[in-house]
Amino acid sequence: MKIAVLSGKGGTGKTLVAVNLADVATNSVYTDCDVEEPNGHLFFKPTEISYQPVSMSIPTIDNNLCSGCRICVDFCRFNALAFIAGKPVLFEDLCHSCGGCAMLCPKSAITEKQNTIGKVMTGNSQNVTIITGILNTGRASGVPVIREVMRCLNNKTGLAVIDCPPGSACVVMESIKDADYCVLVAEPTIFGLHNLQMVTELVQLFHKPFGVVLNKCTAEANPSESYCKNKKLTILARIPFDKELGEISSNGEIAVRCKPAWHEFFLKLLDIIIKEAGYEADTHNQR
Ligand code: SF4
Ligand code: SF4
Numbered sequence: 001m002k003i004a005v006l007s008g009k010g011g012t013g014k015t016l017v018a019v020n021l022a023d024v025a026t027n028s029v030y031t032d033c034d035v036e037e038p039n040g041h042l043f044f045k046p047t048e049i050s051y052q053p054v055s056m057s058i059p060t061i062d063n064n065l066c067s068g069c070r071i072c073v074d075f076c077r078f079n080a081l082a083f084i085a086g087k088p089v090l091f092e093d094l095c096h097s098c099g100g101c102a103m104l105c106p107k108s109a110i111t112e113k114q115n116t117i118g119k120v121m122t123g124n125s126q127n128v129t130i131i132t133g134i135l136n137t138g139r140a141s142g143v144p145v146i147r148e149v150m151r152c153l154n155n156k157t158g159l160a161v162i163d164c165p166p167g168s169a170c171v172v173m174e175s176i177k178d179a180d181y182c183v184l185v186a187e188p189t190i191f192g193l194h195n196l197q198m199v200t201e202l203v204q205l206f207h208k209p210f211g212v213v214l215n216k217c218t219a220e221a222n223p224s225e226s227y228c229k230n231k232k233l234t235i236l237a238r239i240p241f242d243k244e245l246g247e248i249s250s251n252g253e254i255a256v257r258c259k260p261a262w263h264e265f266f267l268k269l270l271d272i273i274i275k276e277a278g279y280e281a282d283t284h285n286q287r
Pocket of ligand 1: 109
């Protein structure tokens with residue numbers, strides 16, 4: 001089973017939920033798709049680490065061979081090629097490596113080279129396998145790195161907990177594509193509500209079953225909770241605003257390893273998610 005944990009912005013407690021859910025499972029794979037700022041591994045401190053580079057093919061244009069016919073520029077639907085001073089110019093960040101321009105060029109002026117854009121780090125921490133996607137600084141799209149992360153995940157056994165990038169852009173879509181269930185983490189503020197609405201629309205667009213974890217709950221009014229009630233969304237759990245939990249997280253510790261009460265809390269949450277997703281409650285290690 002694959003559980004995706006997502007939120008409309010960073011700092012809502014998405015990684016807190018993903019890390020602790022992965023840790024209470026009998027046998028799990030914590031999968032960090034927040035490739036621009038992966039930080040789940042800082043909690044797990046994995047050992048037996050290995051790295052795998054991720055590259056994508058990028059066209060290179062030989063201006064000496066180019067006749068300036070602009071077939072490649074007209075073909076590229078990603079606008080990665082512009083026609084400047086009679087020659088095509090590549091904007092690497094927009095290129096999706098489709099290879100079409102090289103195939104169509106009548107002068108064979110376009111060849112492809114491999115560019116390293118990031119890496120996938122794999123390691124272990126107790127009962128958890130940790131897979132982390134890391135996008136190189138300055139790279140525009142993390143989608144190829146996430147695809148490689150997912151390929152690595154599909155070679156592992158155990159319950160998968162996917163820590164998605166924040167927001168609702170294409171990297172999030174790529175991260176939830178294969179998920180069996182989505183957990184939306186929301187804060188009790190107007191901003192939290194706005195972000196919850198965004199990710200709710202996204203998971204509904206993908207027809208994913210989902211539920212909401214309300215984080216940092218206090219006795220004050222909670223706009224995110226009111227939204228869930230109005231829209232009849234499933235509230236999976238309410239995590240109270242807790243100074244000690246905040247300290248545990250900011251020290252890079254895993255709450256379920258520090259305190260039995262949090263272990264019980266997240267184990268119960270995992271059972272609820274598994275049942276909501278239609279799986280057997282005692283199959284924490286199945287996927
Ligand atoms: S298709 Fe080839 S020849 Fe035509 S503009 Fe592009 S690179 Fe130049
Ligand atoms: S490889 Fe595809 S996306 Fe990249 S520049 Fe060529 S046509 Fe455009």
